[in-house]
Amino acid sequence: LRRLQTLTSEIKAIMFDLGGVIFDPHFSSNKFFTNYRKEWNKVKIGEITSEEFYKIIAEKENKEVEEIKSESYGNMTLDESIKNLILKLKEKYKIGFLSNNMDDLYNQNLKLWNIEEVGEIVVSFRDKVIKPEIEAIELMIKKLNVNKEEVVFIDDNKDTVERYTKAGVKSITFREYDKLIVNLRNFGVKI
Numbered sequence: 001l002r003r004l005q006t007l008t009s010e011i012k013a014i015m016f017d018l019g020g021v022i023f024d025p026h027f028s029s030n031k032f033f034t035n036y037r038k039e040w041n042k043v044k045i046g047e048i049t050s051e052e053f054y055k056i057i058a059e060k061e062n063k064e065v066e067e068i069k070s071e072s073y074g075n076m077t078l079d080e081s082i083k084n085l086i087l088k089l090k091e092k093y094k095i096g097f098l099s100n101n102m103d104d105l106y107n108q109n110l111k112l113w114n115i116e117e118v119g120e121i122v123v124s125f126r127d128k129v130i131k132p133e134i135e136a137i138e139l140m141i142k143k144l145n146v147n148k149e150e151v152v153f154i155d156d157n158k159d160t161v162e163r164y165t166k167a168g169v170k171s172i173t174f175r176e177y178d179k180l181i182v183n184l185r186n187f188g189v190k191i
Contacts, residue, residue: 020156095119
């Protein structure tokens with residue numbers, strides 16, 4: 001009966017990752033997340049500041065801090081089709097945003113679109129929880145005041161989606177807009 005209840009639960013909230021779903025950073029390379037994984041892991045949970053993060057990378061890359069900042073978010077764009085989808089979904093569903101992010105990049109996201117006016121936010125540097133840890137999605141669900149069976153989570157990271165799916169959260173790996181619409185409808189989301 002519990003399994004049947006899970007399958008038939010009405011969707012009440014939809015949660016989105018930021019980078020790679022709503023915002024595209026257009027990184028020239030993924031060196032920030034590969035070469036500087038240790039530093040990225042510290043900055044995204046607030047153990048070091050974004051300024052300290054940029055300074056470490058600038059020193060190692062023999063570049064100016066401003067050049068590193070420009071490389072990290074200078075070409076960032078907002079996916080207008082996803083923005084419009086979220087605004088449409090907001091008419092019927094609670095909206096949440098769950099992101100591993102540092103303060104500086106998050107502020108750049110907000111300059112492109114102030115998502116804080118649209119839905120609930122859980123962001124790693126501020127809330128001290130990171131995806132794909134279960135605590136991160138649980139905090140988001142709590143902020144939305146719904147049950148985990150009543151949410152759909154969208155992320156571009158396949159590993160995060162698999163982890164949350166195993167935890168009982170309906171999750172979608174984002175690749176392209178049209179497929180996202182199909183997947184949302186498959187979960188009973190009315191678009």
